[in-house]
Amino acid sequence: MARLDPQALVTHLDRLYRVAWALCGSREEAEDLVQETAARVLAKPRQLRRQDELAYLVRALRNTFLLSRRTASRRPREVATLEQVEALDRRGVGGAAGVSGPESALAARELFAVIAALPEDFRLALVAVDVAGLSYQEAADLLDTREATIASRLFRARERVVRALAPAADRGEASTPSRSLR
Amino acid sequence: MMDDHMTFDEHNDRIPGEDADDASGRDVPAPAALRALDDVVVPDRLRFAVAEAVAGAERTRVRRRSRWRGGALVVARRVAVPLLLVLVLGIVAQRAIVGGGTTSPSVHDVAQVALRAPAAPAPAARPGGELLAAHAGPIPFPTWTRAGWHAVGARTDTVGGHELRTVFYADGAGRRIGYAIADAQLPVAGGQVVERRGAQLRVLDRGATSIVTWRRDGRTCVLAGRGVPVGRLLTLASYAA
Numbered sequence: 293m294a295r296l297d298p299q300a301l302v303t304h305l306d307r308l309y310r311v312a313w314a315l316c317g318s319r320e321e322a323e324d325l326v327q328e329t330a331a332r333v334l335a336k337p338r339q340l341r342r343q344d345e346l347a348y349l350v351r352a353l354r355n356t357f358l359l360s361r362r363t364a365s366r367r368p369r370e371v372a373t374l375e376q377v378e379a380l381d382r383r384g385v386g387g388a389a390g391v392s393g394p395e396s397a398l399a400a401r402e403l404f405a406v407i408a409a410l411p412e413d414f415r416l417a418l419v420a421v422d423v424a425g426l427s428y429q430e431a432a433d434l435l436d437t438r439e440a441t442i443a444s445r446l447f448r449a450r451e452r453v454v455r456a457l458a459p460a461a462d463r464g465e466a467s468t469p470s471r472s473l474r
Numbered sequence: 475m476m477d478d479h480m481t482f483d484e485h486n487d488r489i490p491g492e493d494a495d496d497a498s499g500r501d502v503p504a505p506a507a508l509r510a511l512d513d514v515v516v517p518d519r520l521r522f523a524v525a526e527a528v529a530g531a532e533r534t535r536v537r538r539r540s541r542w543r544g545g546a547l548v549v550a551r552r553v554a555v556p557l558l559l560v561l562v563l564g565i566v567a568q569r570a571i572v573g574g575g576t577t578s579p580s581v582h583d584v585a586q587v588a589l590r591a592p593a594a595p596a597p598a599a600r601p602g603g604e605l606l607a608a609h610a611g612p613i614p615f616p617t618w619t620r621a622g623w624h625a626v627g628a629r630t631d632t633v634g635g636h637e638l639r640t641v642f643y644a645d646g647a648g649r650r651i652g653y654a655i656a657d658a659q660l661p662v663a664g665g666q667v668v669e670r671r672g673a674q675l676r677v678l679d680r681g682a683t684s685i686v687t688w689r690r691d692g693r694t695c696v697l698a699g700r701g702v703p704v705g706r707l708l709t710l711a712s713y714a715a
Contacts, residue, residue: 305516
C-alpha cells in the first residue's frame with residue numbers, strides 16, 4: 293500500500309483549488325477549504341488504497357467540505373468589488389483566448405457559481421470529472437456509485453451548466469450566478 | 475478508409491458503442507466554458523501557506539523517523555533490511571517485466587507535453603503532401619491537411635530519460651492538438667480501447683482534455699487536445715497508427 297507523498301498537495305494545488313471553488317461557489321471559502329484540507333491531510337501519514345494521489349486528495353477535500361458545511365458557525369460571505377477581483381485575479385485567471393484578466397475572472401466566478409448552484413449529485417459528478425479531471429471510474433469510487441450513474445449525472449450537469457450560461461451570453465447582459473439550477 | 479455513406483464530420487464524431495438517445499456524459503462533451511477553468515490557479519498567498527505546511531510536516535516526519543532509527547537500528551539490520559532488499563528486487567523485477575523500465579513517464583506526462591506551446595516552427599511538407607519532413611525514429615509525422623488540419627509548430631523534449639518529438643496542428647476553427655511520439659513503450663492504464671481501421675487505440679478521458687494513445691514500432695504515440703471531440707482525434711489517429 294503506497295503512502296501519500298505530502299508534496300502531492302503542492303503538485304495538485306491548482307486543481308484542488310478549482311475543485312474547492314466549484315464546491316463552495318466562493319473564492320474566499322475555497323481558499324479556506326483548501327487550507328483546512330491540507331492541514332487535515334498533513335496531520336498524519338496517509339495511505340493510498342487503490343487510488344492515485346489526486347483521487348485521494350479530491351476525496352479528502354470533498355469530505356472536509358461536507359464536514360465544514362455541517363458546522364453552524366461559518367464566516368459571512370464577503371462581496372468582492374470589481375477592483376478586488378481584478379487585483380486578485382490578475383494572474384490567477386489568465387485569458388485562455390486572449391481575454392483580458394477582469395473579464396475572464398468574472399467569467400470564471402460566474403461559472404464556479406453556476407456549478408456550485410447545481411444539485412449536489414450533479415455538482416459532485418461534474419466537479420470530479422470536468423474540474424478535477426478524474427476518470428469515470430475514479431469519480432464513481434469517490435462518490436460511491438456506479439460508472440453509469442456518473443455518466444448520467446455528468447450529462448445532466450453539463451446540460452444545466454450550458455443552459456445556465458446561454459441566456460446571459462445571448463442577451464449580452466451581466467450574469468446572475470446565484471440563480472437556481474434546481 | 476472512411477465509410478462511403480458518411481461525411482467526414484459524421485465519421486469523426488462517432489465512437490463505437492455510442493447511442494444518440496443515451497443520457498450519458500460520454501456522449502456530450504464538457505461545455506467549452508469549463509476549459510477556461512484550467513487557467514484558474516491558486517493565489518500566491520495560499521500556495522506559500524500550503525508549501526510551508528507541507529515543508530513543516532516533512533520536517534516533523536524526518537525528526538520522528540530519526541528517533542525511531544535510534545531505537546530500532548539493531549532490529550532493522552537483522553530483519554527489516556533483508557526483507558526490504560527482497561521487496562525492492564521484486565519491484566524492480568516486476569517493473570522490468572511489465573513496464574520495461576523503472577522511471578518511465580506515463581502517457582499522461584506525454585499528453586501534457588502535447589498540450590504545451592510549440593518551441594520550433596512547423597516542419598515542411600514532403601513532396602506528395604501527405605507527410606511532414608519530421609519523424610520520430612521510423613514513424614513520420616503526417617500533414618493531416620486533407621482532414622482539415624495543418625502543422626503549426628513542433629518541439630522536442632526529454633521526459634524521464636525518453637525523447638519526445640511533438641508536432642502541433644491547428645484547424646480552421648483555431649483549435650490546436652499535439653501529436654507526441656515517445657521513443658519507448660510507456661505504461662498506460664485505464665481508459666477505453668477502441669478499434670478504428672484495424673488499429674487498437676486507447677481513449678483516456680481527462681475532463682476537458684481528450685487523449686488518444688497507441689503503440690507503433692516500439693514507440694508510444696499520443697494525440698491530445700483541449701475541446702476537440704474524441705471522435706476527431708480517433709479518426710486522425712487511425713490514419714497515423
